[in-house]
Amino acid sequence: AFKESVPARAGKEKTAIIIDDDLRNKLKDFTYSFSSLGKIMACPFLFYHQYILRMEPPSFMDDNEKINMQMGSFVHTFLQQLSTVKKDRFDNWEKLFDELWESNENAAVRDIEGINIYMLNAKIILQEIYADEKESGEHLIFADNVVACEEKFKGIIAGCYKITGRSDRLARIDGQTEIIDFKYSKKQDKYKLSGKTTVRGLFKEKGVLHPAAQLIIYQHFNKGVQGARFYFLNEPSKDREIKLPAEESAEAEELLLAIKERLDAIIGGKALLPEHDCQECEYCRCKALCGREDYYKTARGNF
Incomplete structure (x- = not known):
């Protein structure tokens, strides 16, 4: 059985992926997306299994997600x-x-x-x-405002690491070109900007990439774009948008430099370690591999 095939781990020592020269070069040459950036920042161990090994979870682990x-x-x-x-x-x-x-x-x-x-x-x-x-009378979704859809960009993070992405929609809004990133979800607290600190400040302090970093990065690499916003399609209220403040986009280069420095530290280290209490843990499909103690106690691990 799947559960029985996972060896018990003695003590609390973390499972580690040793970084040899071959893996280090792969990480340096990897073309990151915002999704994969979020993974490697939150849990390098998960990033390795998902993006380097391309590991797929067993079919019985698929669910409504x-x-x-x-x-x-x-x-x-x-x-x-x-x-x-x-x-x-x-x-x-x-x-x-x-x-x-x-x-x-x-x-x-x-x-x-x-x-x-x-x-x-x-x-x-x-x-x-x-x-x-x-x-x-305010038309944003059902509107003839589109400049481009699925517009792909390529860029370099602080002169070092490759990044790419696609913008759901570039649209003319109130006389300027903006990015609209659709989220097929309700508006969740994790997307909100507190105003107490910037996205860059939060990243420098806690090492966490706020979801709004996606808008900052996308706007930075889409030249000629003056704004960006999330649009939450599943939001039941009429307040379906979160707009990126101008002061956030103004810190794009500083944020990218901080991301580059964090990648330098991860890739320059000796091993890729799991983080057992990060933002990726809730929906992670690799808990059986990382040795997280509560794996079989969770509802999602009821095999």
Whole structure:
């Protein structure tokens, strides 16, 4: 059995991935995304298994998160189509939604067991957004404002490490070009900016990359962009956005330098160690490997 195949660990010594010259060179030459940056900053051990070994969790560990992720990807595709090649269908968007859902390209997603309830929920969410925009007269999602969708960028972090990413939407908003990053979730506290410290300050103090760092990095590497915001598609209230303050984007170069210095420290070290109490732990699929003591006590580890 899976549980029995995991050896008991004596004491509290952490499992370590030794950094030899080959691994060090891979880490130096790796092209980071914001997601992989977050992983290596939070838990280098998890980053190694997910991005270097490309380890996939056993199929029995998959759950509703996977279905929600697939549904989120479909909604992203729908919004891209609606805002670019199908701009004449804002007032008939539900028919376009159905056409894309029933298309041959979407067959694999459509056939996932249990996904229909997620599809119906997505349509309800979009109906609410459409109604709110029509009522207020302020159109952001169902709007002919798109400069580009899925715009890819490549950059160098403080002259050293490669990074790449894709912006969900570049849009003209109030006379300037802004990045809209869609989150297929409710507005969560972790995305909010306290104002007590900046994203860079938080990172320097605690080594944690705030989610807003994504907006800072994306805006920095998309030249000519003057703003950025998150848009939470699943937020039940009408307050679905979090905008990046100008003072945050002004610290982009200092943040990137701090990230570079942290990568230098990780890659220059002797080993990649697990962090047993980090922001990645809640949904981590590698707990059986890192030796976290409460692995089999959690609801997610009930095998």
